[in-house]
Amino acid sequence: MKSFFLRKLNDKNRLLVIGVGLVLVGVFFTPIWHISLDAPQYPEGLGMQIWVNRVVGSTPYDLKNINLLNHYIGMQEIASESIPELLFMPYVLGYLIFGALVTFFYPRIWMVCLGVFNFAVLGAVGFYDFWRWEYNYGHNLNPEAPIVVPGMVYQPPLLGCKEMLNITACSYPSIGGMILFAAVFTLLFLLWTERRRFLDGI
């Protein structure tokens, strides 16, 4: 088994690894996650996007309007500056891309495994952080807020849709998020083909 991990990737898979690295660059230029809010008085919808380094509205004024809505229930203002994770997330992404580059020049199966491990750990931490972030926004409400509904929390869902008062909030990966998922699946697929090659004795 040890010899499997030490095996060199075949040329096709080596190219696939660098391909994953290149595609990951796209995450810098696309939103990772998208949260949408629907309410009767917003027939055109409101939305915000989480990018690797910032949170923005789906239209230039959406974030301002989401914050305006949120102020009734005493939610903290959502602003990129107040989310420290956004400062180092670009480096994390850079690290993953760097890993792909190293693997291209040092194409060993264990390097791909390390990549998958990195994705898994960073993904888990990321999801936990995102959940914590939503939890804090949803729970730490100003007690002086004009609208206080006893027992009501306003934590948006991690994935999927949820009704909060008259608002339906939906949370789904956006293009960047899909790229990240696709990258992991590509690496897993790569490992599977390498394993089959190994078992077939090629």
Place this chain on the structure above:
Amino acid sequence: MNYKTLIKSVLLIIVGTTALAFCKKGAATATLASDAAKKVYVAPGEKDEVYAFLSGGFNGQMSVYGIPSARLFKIIPVFSVFPENGYGYDEETKDMLKTTHGYVPWDDSHHVEASMTEGKQDGRWLFLNANNTPRLARIDLKAFETKEILEIPNSAGNHASPFATENTEYLMAATRFSVPIPQSSVPIENFSKGDFKGTVTMVKVEPKTGRLSIELQVLVPGFDYDLSHCGKGKSHDWCFFTSYNTEQAHKMLEVGASKNDKDYILAFNWVRAKQCLDQGKATAHSGEYYRNYLPENKPVVSEKISGVKMLHPKDCSGMMYYLPTPKSPHGTDVDPTGEYIVGGGKLATVIPVHSFTKLMEVKDKPEHRTAEIMNIPVLKYESTLAGEVKKPCLGPLHTEFDGQGYAYTSCFVSSEVVKWELGTWEVVQHLPAYYSVGHLSIVGGSSKEPYGKYLIALNKITKDRYLPVGMELPQSAQLYDISGRKAELLSDFPTVGEPHYSQMIPAKLLMDKAAKIYPLEENKHPYGIKSEKEARVVREGNTVRVYMSQIRSHFKPDTIEVKRGDTVYFHITNLEQDFDIPHGFAVSGAPEMPNLLIMPGQTRTFKWKAPNPGIYPFYCTDFCSALHQEMQQYIRVTP
């Protein structure tokens, strides 16, 4: 009127009335039989197909309707103050109504013109005339707001206005009441001695911004200039003006101005006029006027301008010709091809149609001329005539075109619309109108490319059509479907003010371009603020400036103290950047200032003289949020 014409007229009245009675019954059954209601029904949540912009006549405004539903969407104040939103009252818009006569808070608005590119509607601006105190306005079709008002000097009664050339290079404005130019106190009987004159004004439209300026005025004989339309295609260089009272009567015009068998359509080559201007043939002339406009994101600029360039017809040959046209012509309309110029002789028994091609052929041939007035050649009626629609109706006024080779003429006296065919001059249908129809409007009907599905008749009288509401009944419009072979009445709807003329524009040309907010970052108001942090009160002697912000659901600053007699300027910025969230502002008991509606991202100023000591509430008047009722506060006035 000779004996024969009189007999004809009487006969026509009898025939007309009988036809009318007959048609009325026919139309009513036709409407019941067909499913007209379905054609005007716009289901909840669905949108109308067409915007109709109706001038309000004596109310000085413009109203926006959806067609075919005939639902009223908005009233755009243009020449009249509008307490509902503070137009004409606040520091920003009151100068829009500034004139050389002072502040004129009302006018009589007749003709809506849509901006055009290559003779087709382009959805940029609408223009509207002020008849009483000669002015011309530009309404922006993104914000649906009045952005500019230009006064027309050396004019008295800006009626034949504002008609645009094919690419909106110019708007034409001709005077209804001829007066001494420059003004002077001469005996009124001198009217017929040539002391009174008219003017034709060429107002230049800056293609990018729409900014208006007076390029040139042309002095014309002292008749009453009534309406105008400019050419298109081959007649691009020309505009046509009707005139009445060529008799130059000054008493009992009802009789005095109705004597001549023919008055004139003035054919005016504006390209030639511009050429003469460039050749230095126009001279400096007196005339003071105001130009008031709202630059993007800034308060109104009001400028007083002195002097115009005046051109005399004698100094610019080939610029103007008179086409005799029976009898007291009112409307003059050019068909989509630019070939036919249709006159609406309100006392005529025919609808005369001039041919542009013939006009070009004969205009400089002496044998086709009968006279000259102020060096303007008068051509022979028959020389330019393309044809006459015989006995169409009584009192033909205005004509619009459907782009399918048919013309529709309104007939005031016999209260009907006649559909007739261009070229054969045959009447194909009589459509009753209820009652006394003036202008007509077809979607794009005055452009090169009519959309030709709907026609509205703009009526003066509505007896028996609606529930009575005292002695003044609502004025009314009627909607017809003209897409089929036979036009069909779809609905009646009451209007705001007198629906004098209208432009109808397909919704798809405008709806997606409508502005939703004023971007705050582009707000260049000197007293505007960008955030609540900048909200403050600044005292300058006895003047207090309150830099105030509004956002759901509070003002900042919210409590204010001033001294008795202070002049307080509330410079209020609506910090919202959300569609459909204007905020209101009203101060209890404020004299002279009504409500202000401040659009998202906009700054407007409420001027208030601090009265006797006391506590004065102020609040938001436009329901804005769940806590709208909490959006209120106090001003304390100390001794």
